[in-house]
Amino acid sequence: MMLTWIYGRTFVVERNRFDKIKLQTWAIPKYKLQYRLKWQKESIENLIEEAVLEADEKGASVLSLGLMNQASFLPIISHYMLESCDNSIKSNIVQSEELNRYGEVYVKKYPELKVKLVDWSSLAVAVLLHSIPKGTTQLLVGGKLTKVAVAVAFALCQKGIQVAVSHEDEYEKLDKSSGTSSEGKLVMSKSYSSYKIWLVGDEMTEEEQRKATKGTLFIPFSQFPPKRMRRDCFYHTTPAMQTPMALENVDSCENWLPRRVMSAWRIAGILHGLEGWEEHECGSTLSDIDKVWEACLKHGFQPLKIPALSK
Numbered sequence: 064m065m066l067t068w069i070y071g072r073t074f075v076v077e078r079n080r081f082d083k084i085k086l087q088t089w090a091i092p093k094y095k096l097q098y099r100l101k102w103q104k105e106s107i108e109n110l111i112e113e114a115v116l117e118a119d120e121k122g123a124s125v126l127s128l129g130l131m132n133q134a135s136f137l138p139i140i141s142h143y144m145l146e147s148c149d150n151s152i153k154s155n156i157v158q159s160e161e162l163n164r165y166g167e168v169y170v171k172k173y174p175e176l177k178v179k180l181v182d183w184s185s186l187a188v189a190v191l192l193h194s195i196p197k198g199t200t201q202l203l204v205g206g207k208l209t210k211v212a213v214a215v216a217f218a219l220c221q222k223g224i225q226v227a228v229s230h231e232d233e234y235e236k237l238d239k240s241s242g243t244s245s246e247g248k249l250v251m252s253k254s255y256s257s258y259k260i261w262l263v264g265d266e267m268t269e270e271e272q273r274k275a276t277k278g279t280l281f282i283p284f285s286q287f288p289p290k291r292m293r294r295d296c297f298y299h300t301t302p303a304m305q306t307p308m309a310l311e312n313v314d315s316c317e318n319w320l321p322r323r324v325m326s327a328w329r330i331a332g333i334l335h336g337l338e339g340w341e342e343h344e345c346g347s348t349l350s351d352i353d354k355v356w357e358a359c360l361k362h363g364f365q366p367l368k369i370p371a372l373s374k
Contacts, residue, residue: 084333116173127332131286133165165210190303193366229271281297281298
């Protein structure tokens with residue numbers, strides 16, 4: 064890590080083959096702590112930009128942005144607007160001081176890019192929607208809102224599921240985004256004990272976790288998993304799926320995930336390559352959720368079992 068930090072370039076950590084495509088995983092030589100430092104923003108953005116241009120020059124068809132490398136630098140979300148059109152969800156998100164607005168910066172700076180930039184948002188939304196146990200009528204959203212969280216909350220309201228928010232500022236953001244489309248399903252609630260299903264993101268406090276009822280299922284929409292404070296509750300993984308056996312050279316676990324389980328941001332890039340989709344998925348854009356989910360299942364990726372239901 065120290066050598067690559069001094070060298071100052073991305074490096075390959077894994078190579079895979081799946082069906083007709085070849086895959087490489089490139090790592091940015093920065094620690095998580097550095098992503099939280101304002102003075103590191105320019106250095107990190109330059110490394111990502113160089114990787115985008117290198118991938119484009121080498122003829123890569125898709126580059127997916129993972130974990131900290133998309134819109135994770137001091138996000139300040141001030142307004143949301145969502146609209147549903149032909150089973151797709153699009154969002155107009157006004158943000159400041161972000162890393163690269165989910166890759167949108169590079170698309171605008173280099174409009175001639177041939178490589179397609181993909182964040183994991185549409186597949187993450189699909190995975191989350193299919194992680195909620197059947198028969199659920201209400202759930203609680205906690206933690207810092209993101210592009211994914213807003214889209215999931217909007218979709219749940221459309222499905223007739225009551226979405227409760229415990230913080231007034233977060234409620235106002237979601238309320239502005241959905242407008243009349245929530246059909247009264249978005250509510251403000253200070254009662255944590257009423258909800259057995261929690262969708263959780265970054266900045267969910269330990270105090271909030273302690274208020275959860277015994278047997279509560281925590282489903283994270285964040286890139287990093289929440290700290291497991293409760294032994295009497297269940298914790299699902301961050302958005303991820305089981306990979307098909309045809310995916311070659313998967314020799315190590317990805318971060319905290321089980322073996323042969325891949326996070327949504329990596330799978331989203333693979334799907335783009337397999338399907339030959341020509342659009343970018345970055346910035347405020349979300350691809351058609353149903354189309355992405357169906358493509359995922361078609362190529363052999365499978366949903367993970369929900370801990371509370373598998374026990």
